[in-house]
Amino acid sequence: MISNFTKKIIGLRIKTMVYFSLGSHFDWDFSKKEMTLTNNYHNWNLAFVMSSGTYYPILMTIHLIERLYAEDGIGSGAAIGSYVIGWAENLTVTILFGFQYRVMQYREHVVFLINQLFLYSKKIEDLLAEKDIQLHRSHVRVIRTAESLMLFTAVVSLFIPFGFGVSFCNKLEPTHILVKELLEVDVQMSLQHFPFILFITLVVSCSANAVFLIIMTGICNYTLAHICITSLTPISVEQRITLRHKEHHHSKPMIEYLVTTENFGNMDDTTLLEMYKIQLLFNKILNAFIASMLVTFHHIICLIVFVFFTFVVIRYSDVIFNAGIIVIGAVIISIxxxxxxxxxxxxxxxxxxxxxxxxxxxxxxxxxxxxRAHKCVLSCPTITFQMAYPFFTVDKHTFVQFVHQGLDFLATLLLM
Incomplete structure (x- = not known):
């Protein structure tokens, strides 16, 4: 189930969006333990996202292309490493703003889905308490893993913007170079340049908040779906009723069942299928959100980053490893x-x-x-995460395909 600890993490993280960013469409009600929606910053956030998400990648791309075709070239090994990181930042910023724009489009869906997941989780907990049934140890491990992932995502998405703001003062940081050459401002860690640092921190913070919301929704949906579906899977089925209407002698018989499940005890097949259909509904709402190309594009970003950085490490290993620990760490972490x-x-x-x-x-x-149960379950689709459906569905074969395509592209680049 979705534990109280997980809800507390979500609540505290959402509150930081309200108090430590340019504003948020989301808030948290600690008394009801649910998300709420606010439109206080809608117009400002929309303009901010569209302007920042458009101009920064364009400016960075133009600047890098100009340097590539400059007469003096890119420069030293450290400069090459800086521009390598610049390309990664450019790709990352593009997908982050895509996430943020998608969250703003579907903010009502996000709030509805999360609160309904909480409500359904509470009903399942009440059902287990009523029947005095304990979850299996494997399910407890899923809950603990979800708590750990939620805590990790909340902390990382909270502190990355501040880390980016500090790195903005580094002379090799691509955004620093861009601002220095275009605006002739050499940003330093000082009160004079604090507005620049604050601005870039807030830009990244808004995007990090959107990424947290997407991951948060996925973790909650997966935790509840995995526990419920495995618990609903029947151990045994006993035929219970064979007549549809006893008063009608000529009516066709209808077979109903008493189903024994692992964690939810005994229930009729109607209740069993209704609970499964609720999970299908949650999955349908989530897939409507992640089916956007803005979200799906992160798979392409991961492929480009993996291929490009691996190529750089192999082809220009001497340059990269002489560029300093920051460049080396950034390249390895990216891969x-x-x-x-x-x-x-x-x-x-x-x-x-x-x-x-x-x-x-x-x-x-x-x-x-x-x-009826047999016919109904055959008509029910399986639960999957569908990216850009019907063109792309994520499953266990996705990683193998990802590595295979990445190695193919990498081999092509090395042979060129």
């Missing part, structure tokens, strides 16, 4: 982050698909073909 992001998504979506498919198969095998 590892791209791989881990794809692996995590593939594992999460794959596990949820397997649980959903196992539920459908078990109900299908344990029920008669003529029964």
């Amino acid at each position: 590892v982050a791209a791989l881990n992001a794809q692996l995590f998504e593939a594992e999460v979506s794959g596990n949820l698909y397997e649980a959903s498919n196992g539920f459908v198969e078990k109900v299908r095998k344990l029920t008669s073909r003529k029964s």
